[in-house]
Amino acid sequence: MFKEKYSILVCNSWEQLEISVPVCSSLQVPALQLHMSKTAMRASQKDFESALSQVKRLKDPGNEVKLKLYALYKQATEGPCNTPKPGVFDLINKAKWDAWNALGSLPKETARQNYVDLVSGLSSSSDSSSQVKPEADRKQPGYETLVVTSEDSITKIMMNRPAKKNAITIQMYNEIMLALKAASKDDSAITVLTGNGDYYSSGNDLSNFTDIPPEGIEEKAKSSAILLRDFVDCFIDFPKPLIAVVNGPAVGISVTILGLFDTVYASSRATFHTPFSHLGQSPEGCSSYTFPKIMGPAKAAEMLIFGKKLTAAEACAQGLVTEVFPDSTFQKEVWTRLKAYSKLPPNAMRISKQVIRNREKEKLRAINAEESRALQERWLSDECTNAVMNFLTRKAKL
Numbered sequence: 001m002f003k004e005k006y007s008i009l010v011c012n013s014w015e016q017l018e019i020s021v022p023v024c025s026s027l028q029v030p031a032l033q034l035h036m037s038k039t040a041m042r043a044s045q046k047d048f049e050s051a052l053s054q055v056k057r058l059k060d061p062g063n064e065v066k067l068k069l070y071a072l073y074k075q076a077t078e079g080p081c082n083t084p085k086p087g088v089f090d091l092i093n094k095a096k097w098d099a100w101n102a103l104g105s106l107p108k109e110t111a112r113q114n115y116v117d118l119v120s121g122l123s124s125s126s127d128s129s130s131q132v133k134p135e136a137d138r139k140q141p142g143y144e145t146l147v148v149t150s151e152d153s154i155t156k157i158m159m160n161r162p163a164k165k166n167a168i169t170i171q172m173y174n175e176i177m178l179a180l181k182a183a184s185k186d187d188s189a190i191t192v193l194t195g196n197g198d199y200y201s202s203g204n205d206l207s208n209f210t211d212i213p214p215e216g217i218e219e220k221a222k223s224s225a226i227l228l229r230d231f232v233d234c235f236i237d238f239p240k241p242l243i244a245v246v247n248g249p250a251v252g253i254s255v256t257i258l259g260l261f262d263t264v265y266a267s268s269r270a271t272f273h274t275p276f277s278h279l280g281q282s283p284e285g286c287s288s289y290t291f292p293k294i295m296g297p298a299k300a301a302e303m304l305i306f307g308k309k310l311t312a313a314e315a316c317a318q319g320l321v322t323e324v325f326p327d328s329t330f331q332k333e334v335w336t337r338l339k340a341y342s343k344l345p346p347n348a349m350r351i352s353k354q355v356i357r358n359r360e361k362e363k364l365r366a367i368n369a370e371e372s373r374a375l376q377e378r379w380l381s382d383e384c385t386n387a388v389m390n391f392l393t394r395k396a397k398l
């Protein structure tokens, strides 16, 4: 709906039409070139009045359309612009004056009809946009391991292998990279990573290590290290606010990359576990740098070397998690919060993120490359091979 002030103004006091974002003094209102058919010329005073009351029920159409409506209203009721041009610093009144003045000598009847046509066009598009499509219809095509949706200026990337606790396969690494690249260019303001089902993610799918190419195990370790480096780089370079909605337990790489997110919301059911030593492996996701920075070296060592599992409350106390919500209201509370944030000016949010993060980017890339090299060697070790075999033959779990 239009703001209260606006709906009142629609009736009569249009002089004070409020425009809630700054309007640049050079704002150009495009010439109104609405289609004029013979029927269109027949808009009656009654049609005009009905359009005036209809406009109050519409969603806010944005400043540019509001200015068009304002200009047409003035032209239809008073004729060509007849007031002195406001001063250059009176931005809002100048934008309104410019819009009205741009209509030149457009006849009152034509302005009235154009107003009616414009409102009718806005009503039909607002009707269709108010119908909420089920998530399946909004799902972006091309992903098999993810559900990617864009709505309310939020792109949501949901890991979707609930039966495997959202373990990350090679295909899922590649799809997450694709989804992040697409989200960095789409018109969403913020991007969210979450999981479907009871887990956020159980981390790397341990069967990724079983698919050995004919070139041998060294080649497998090399290509895995490249994939890991590219995957983590996508998070380092992501230009918009990135939020993790940690709906349940998180393991391994799904935990370490949280240090590269801007905000981490966790359900009270979530846990945070990085059992690298148990698996004969070493930390990745830049956690060897971000975790000591976030929680101090002593707490980071307990997680990254000794595999201490943190509850959501502990992770929040250590600064890894922004806020914990009761599991029963987690989705509702988090999405209400995110919808409000997604309405903030997107460019300002993007620039703020870059100001906060950019100076660390080169360093993070170098750390990522170093961690990936260390892991490439670890994957060839007996310690790692035995741990993975034990899991896959079900001799061991976390």
Ligand SMILES: CCCCCC/C=C/C(=O)SCCNC(=O)CCNC(=O)[C@H](O)C(C)(C)COP(=O)(O)OP(=O)(O)OC[C@H]1O[C@@H](n2cnc3c(N)ncnc32)[C@H](O)[C@@H]1OP(=O)(O)O
Pocket: 163, 164, 165, 167, 168, 170, 173, 202, 203, 204, 205, 206, 207, 208, 224, 225, 227, 228, 251, 252, 253, 254, 275, 276, 279, 281, 284, 391, 396, 397, 398
């Ligand atoms: C390209 C390479 C990049 C590598 C980057 C380096 C990344 C490192 C890491 O992420 S290290 C962390 C690796 N993850 C784990 O070690 C977790 C292993 N999983 C478990 O210990 C358990 O499954 C559990 C504690 C997560 C959950 O236990 P439970 O609730 O009892 O469920 P199930 O074990 O029955 O699991 C259900 C189903 O999912 C399969 N599964 C779960 N996690 C993984 C996994 N990480 N990899 C492969 N498969 C996994 C599990 O086998 C069951 O499958 P099934 O029903 O038996 O077919």
